[in-house]
Amino acid sequence: MRTRSSVKLLLAGTFPLALSACGGSQDTVAFNTKSNFKSVEECVAAKVPVEVCSDAFMQALADHRRIAPTYDDQASCDSDFVPGYCQITPDGKYMPKMGGFELAMSGDVPRKDLEQAQQQAAAQSGGGGNSGLLTGLLLGNLLSNSGGGGRYYSQPIYDSRDNRGTYTSSTLSRQIEQGKSFSRSTQARSSSTNTYTPATLGKSLGSGSGSVSSTVSRGGFGSQATARSGWGGKSSSIFSSGG
Amino acid sequence: MKKIGIEERPHWRQSVEREGFGFHTIGGERYWDERGYYLFTEEQITRDLEAPTKALHDLCLDVVERVVDSEELLTGLAIPPAFFDLVRDSWKQGHPHLYGRFDLAYDGSGPAKCLEANYDTPTSLLEAGSVQLLWLEEQIARGVLPAQANQFNTIAEDLVRAFAVFPAGGAFYFSAMSGSEEDRGTTDFLRKMAAHAGIEARHIDIEDIGLTAQGRFVDLEGRWIERLFKLHAWEHIFHEEFGQAVPGCDTQFIEPAWKAIVSNKGILPLLWKFHEGHPNLLPAYADQNPQRPVPKGWVRKPFFSREGANIEIRTGDDQVVAEDGPYTDAPYILQAFSPLPKFGDSYTVIGSWVVGDVAAGIGIREDDSLITKDSSRFLPHVVLG
Numbered sequence: 001m002r003t004r005s006s007v008k009l010l011l012a013g014t015f016p017l018a019l020s021a022c023g024g025s026q027d028t029v030a031f032n033t034k035s036n037f038k039s040v041e042e043c044v045a046a047k048v049p050v051e052v053c054s055d056a057f058m059q060a061l062a063d064h065r066r067i068a069p070t071y072d073d074q075a076s077c078d079s080d081f082v083p084g085y086c087q088i089t090p091d092g093k094y095m096p097k098m099g100g101f102e103l104a105m106s107g108d109v110p111r112k113d114l115e116q117a118q119q120q121a122a123a124q125s126g127g128g129g130n131s132g133l134l135t136g137l138l139l140g141n142l143l144s145n146s147g148g149g150g151r152y153y154s155q156p157i158y159d160s161r162d163n164r165g166t167y168t169s170s171t172l173s174r175q176i177e178q179g180k181s182f183s184r185s186t187q188a189r190s191s192s193t194n195t196y197t198p199a200t201l202g203k204s205l206g207s208g209s210g211s212v213s214s215t216v217s218r219g220g221f222g223s224q225a226t227a228r229s230g231w232g233g234k235s236s237s238i239f240s241s242g243g
Numbered sequence: 244m245k246k247i248g249i250e251e252r253p254h255w256r257q258s259v260e261r262e263g264f265g266f267h268t269i270g271g272e273r274y275w276d277e278r279g280y281y282l283f284t285e286e287q288i289t290r291d292l293e294a295p296t297k298a299l300h301d302l303c304l305d306v307v308e309r310v311v312d313s314e315e316l317l318t319g320l321a322i323p324p325a326f327f328d329l330v331r332d333s334w335k336q337g338h339p340h341l342y343g344r345f346d347l348a349y350d351g352s353g354p355a356k357c358l359e360a361n362y363d364t365p366t367s368l369l370e371a372g373s374v375q376l377l378w379l380e381e382q383i384a385r386g387v388l389p390a391q392a393n394q395f396n397t398i399a400e401d402l403v404r405a406f407a408v409f410p411a412g413g414a415f416y417f418s419a420m421s422g423s424e425e426d427r428g429t430t431d432f433l434r435k436m437a438a439h440a441g442i443e444a445r446h447i448d449i450e451d452i453g454l455t456a457q458g459r460f461v462d463l464e465g466r467w468i469e470r471l472f473k474l475h476a477w478e479h480i481f482h483e484e485f486g487q488a489v490p491g492c493d494t495q496f497i498e499p500a501w502k503a504i505v506s507n508k509g510i511l512p513l514l515w516k517f518h519e520g521h522p523n524l525l526p527a528y529a530d531q532n533p534q535r536p537v538p539k540g541w542v543r544k545p546f547f548s549r550e551g552a553n554i555e556i557r558t559g560d561d562q563v564v565a566e567d568g569p570y571t572d573a574p575y576i577l578q579a580f581s582p583l584p585k586f587g588d589s590y591t592v593i594g595s596w597v598v599g600d601v602a603a604g605i606g607i608r609e610d611d612s613l614i615t616k617d618s619s620r621f622l623p624h625v626v627l628g
Contacts (some may be wrong), residue, residue: 220486
């Protein structure tokens with residue numbers, strides 16, 4: 001009789017969150033997560049150490065000053081974000097306010113600490129899966145455990161409406177992925193393609209702040225598939241770039 | 244081959260979600276549909292699906308062998324000249340490949356016809372390799388299906404075996420576009436299979452991949468990405484900013500660059516050209532004049548379409564079925580129309596998987612129209628008798 005795959009292969013091991021198998025005996029798991037915070041206060045309330053929150057905020061603010069699209073008039077700026085959101089700059093341009101910051105972290109966490117943090121986060125948020133709180137608990141763990149090698153990164157986020165009209169806060173790179181080109185911004189108009197591309201962003205983000213190595217650029221993969229998403233009827237909100 | 248109604252497992256949503264299948268319902272509509280299954284005989288599987296799948300795989304590799312040394316054919320497949328060497332070297336050096344899926348029109352008799360080869364970024368692997376198999380085991384355990392009910396499904400096992408023979412190396416990254424739950428279903432399933440083979444398998448979003456000034460691809464922490472599975476088509480990579488860095492980099496890509504030859508629908512005319520009359524192939528030609536109406540009994544497909552986009556069918560009795568989409572900037576092919584069989588109100592296509600060089604199993608999708616799209620439904624299958 002024909003054989004079929006063993007169920008053991010399918011059931012053995014699961015991937016809660018974004019965990020990867022770390023090969024055999026090591027009892028740590030690689031962990032990465034992202035959370036949005038509107039303010040340092042909100043970040044601290046999620047049990048992220050205060051110095052991390054303020055550092056992440058300052059990094060995001062520095063990036064904001066470098067990467068935020070600027071416009072000649074308020075209407076152009078507001079139309080890329082939300083009404084009344086843009087502010088005038090000292091040199092007479094308009095730019096969006098920073099709506100908060102995205103804090104991302106990755107590192108190796110002892111498995112037992114992860115499980116403990118997951119339980120604590122679940123208990124405190126009534127089982128609702130509060131990833132901000134989980135981030136906070138794990139960051140605290142990583143930073144107090146010098147062997148963990150955990151890293152965190154932050155980026156500014158901006159309020160906008162997505163193409164279904166829903167208000168969201170997300171990073172510029174996320175908004176570009178979702179199809180925005182910021183075509184009336186100064187940066188877009190000075191580019192050959194009339195769009196504010198991930199490449200523009202990658203170069204700007206890559207300079208300066210200590211959290212991202214100055215020699216690494218990002219966002220150079222994915223733009224072609226993004227440009228084609230949004231088709232496919234019912235599942236347009238869960239696009240697939242595969243086939 | 245029959246479609247048979249069956250009772251759903253109570254609480255199946257929780258149980259499939261537990262195994263990483265969160266997108267069973269898309270936009271409020273069923274994508275995973277276990278109210279029915281397709282029943283095949285052992286002979287139908289062995290003779291009509293398993294052996295032809297292996298044969299089609301061999302034909303594809305034969306065409307790759309012919310194409311890599313011909314600049315004319317590479318050009319005809321819309322591969323940019325800057326990548327000819329990358330594609331050629333990856334083939335000549337035998338860079339390992341992992342998987343592919345043929346979409347077949349088959350109604351239970353006669354030869355299955357190959358509609359297309361998805362050999363670069365096929366998805367629905369979790370559904371085929373895991374979800375439907377767990378369904379079978381559970382329905383047998385509940386006594387709803389007989390103990391001898393079986394499936395053509397060694398996908399998981401064959402993946403573990405394929406990973407086990409990959410050359411040893413450091414961490415293996417699995418990448419998909421952020422935000423696509425379906426793509427992530429496929430890559431997370433692959434990671435799990437890689438982990439069974441003792442590989443340290445990590446996820447990275449495609450957009451998060453970094454490139455150093457020295458031309459090395461790195462993860463978010465700046466660590467070298469030595470091996471990268473990318474659920475991202477080569478035809479996209481060729482035209483993206485980081486694409487230029489691929490030929491000179493020290494990352495091993497899976498699928499390898501030579502898969503660009505097979506993922507592209509331009510392979511279909513070449514399969515026909517070199518193997519005309521093969522029972523599992525349909526006549527196909529490059530479309531020299533995509534402005535004219537599709538001739539009766541033919542289908543027009545763009546080279547790079549996914550999920551049925553931009554496909555236009557004109558049946559023998561002059562019915563036109565067309566699907567709009569974003570793929571309007573590449574060449575087209577014409578393929579003889581081979582209607583999908585209809586079971587009840589649904590048109591059914593069989594996705595037949597190749598893992599490594601082995602025919603590894605099937606997954607079935609149904610749609611309400613002749614063009615199978617990403618709004619289709621996935622149904623399990625049973626082999627019995």
